[in-house]
Amino acid sequence: ETGVTQTPRHLVMGMTNKKSLKCEQHLGHNAMYWYKQSAKKPLELMFVYNFKEQTENNSVPSRFSPECPNSSHLFLHLHTLQPEDSALYLCASSQEPGTGASNEKLFFGSGTQLSVL
Amino acid sequence: AQSVTQPDIHITVSEGASLELRCNYSYGATPYLFWYVQSPGQGLQLLLKYFSGDTLVQGIKGFEAEFKRSQSSFNLRKPSVHWSDAAEYFCAVGSNTGKLIFGQGTTLQVKP
Numbered sequence: 001e002t003g004v005t006q007t008p009r010h011l012v013m014g015m016t017n018k019k020s021l022k023c024e025q026h027l028g029h030n031a032m033y034w035y036k037q038s039a040k041k042p043l044e045l046m047f048v049y050n051f052k053e054q055t056e057n058n059s060v061p062s063r064f065s066p067e068c069p070n071s072s073h074l075f076l077h078l079h080t081l082q083p084e085d086s087a088l089y090l091c092a093s094s095q096e097p098g099t100g101a102s103n104e105k106l107f108f109g110s111g112t113q114l115s116v117l
Numbered sequence: 118a119q120s121v122t123q124p125d126i127h128i129t130v131s132e133g134a135s136l137e138l139r140c141n142y143s144y145g146a147t148p149y150l151f152w153y154v155q156s157p158g159q160g161l162q163l164l165l166k167y168f169s170g171d172t173l174v175q176g177i178k179g180f181e182a183e184f185k186r187s188q189s190s191f192n193l194r195k196p197s198v199h200w201s202d203a204a205e206y207f208c209a210v211g212s213n214t215g216k217l218i219f220g221q222g223t224t225l226q227v228k229p
Contacts, residue, residue: 004160006160041221042121042218042219042220042221042222043207043209043217043219045217090160090161092160092161105163105166106161106163106217108153108160108161108162109160110159110160111160
């Protein structure tokens with residue numbers, strides 16, 4: 001158990017659905033991240049939040065909308081996704097704020113396996 | 118541009134055998150280097166990291182990695198593999214833009 005909890009673990013949605021992924025960290029960290037892991041592709045950093053403020057959007061399509069109401073919670077709102085968005089979405093946190101954790105230890109959640117039909 | 122290459126997509130070793138997973142990076146300055154492990158159904162867990170100093174880094178679960186600047190490599194090793202080591206392993210480098218860049222991962226299968 002890393003202290004970072006993601007729900008749901010699995011999600012199947014149609015292209016017209018709206019759904020949200022949730023991430024919660026119990027570590028008192030100040031930075032939270034969304035990563036996308038596609039099959040046989042490198043992990044892709046999507047968003048970074050430091051002290052609840054978004055500090056990085058790595059050219060992510062607008063059909064992905066993050067929300068960080070406080071330092072412990074991070075959401076990823078999904079709308080009109082495409083089949084190629086099917087992937088494992090990983091949330092992570094770190095103690096120190098950063099621009100994507102160049103030298104910080106990241107704590108990862110177990111991920112949400114998303115399938116878009 | 119910074120990049121990380123893990124040449125082996127899939128590796129199978131027998132339990133008790135030694136293991137080496139390869140990682141090559143491209144980076145202009147002294148890199149921050151990491152190895153993460155992802156067990157089935159789990160998130161990533163940090164095995165070890167290199168920032169500076171001793172080029173041989175010890176990690177958790179009996180893993181170690183050696184930074185070789187001349188070869189731009191950061192290979193992960195373990196003297197004797199256990200069945201519970203079966204997982205996917207990711208090498209990563211901290212870039213000058215502050216991002217962590219991950220390799221594509223190596224899937225380790227352990228034969229009894």
